[in-house]
Amino acid sequence: GAVVSQHPSWVICKSGTSVKIECRSLDFQATTMFWYRQFPKQSLMLMATSNEGSKATYEQGVEKDKFLINHASLTLSTLTVTSAHPEDSSFYICSATLGVLRPQHFGDGTRLSIL
């Protein structure tokens, strides 16, 4: 149980393009999902907490207008990187949890390359 699916797994696009990444909890309902960014050989940096039915909570230094998060249902959260530029290239990973203080279950991640 507790499977999280993330799509797409790999994106290459031109600078200025907006990219949408989907995160789905397949076999459970997730009122909260998390979006992370990870650079090569570095740790996971939390970008924002996605809350079903309300606005996302962004970490300090993360531009909410740049990284749009929508959590419209208990099984789906989306992250849209708007007007992406080469510096936005990274590995983006979502996760969901079954409850407070419970382990997080991660999606496969999305490798984003902006040319």
Added chain:
Amino acid sequence: GQQVMQIPQYQHVQEGEDFTTYCNSSTTLSNIQWYKQRPGGHPVFLIQLVKSGEVKKQKRLTFQFGEAKKNSSLHITATQTTDVGTYFCAGPTNGNKLVFGAGTILRVKS
């Protein structure tokens, strides 16, 4: 804010040797979690420790949670090539969020 430090950053061992990674938090933790990320993959949950002084084993992996609930360790006995990856510890903060350590990259020479 809360910080979770993890050492070493990198370890390269011969297959069959033991491996240990250490985690230290700036604050007392309600629990600590360990994750493994294979090269090119995503983090996978390994275990959660909750009690002070707790020790848990998973086959060749031994996890410990310090008495003060501020530090933890993961020890792998007789490493195998399948153990290759990055091991992260993580502690909860502000409710449901996790703060991850920097991770320890393990490479195993066969």
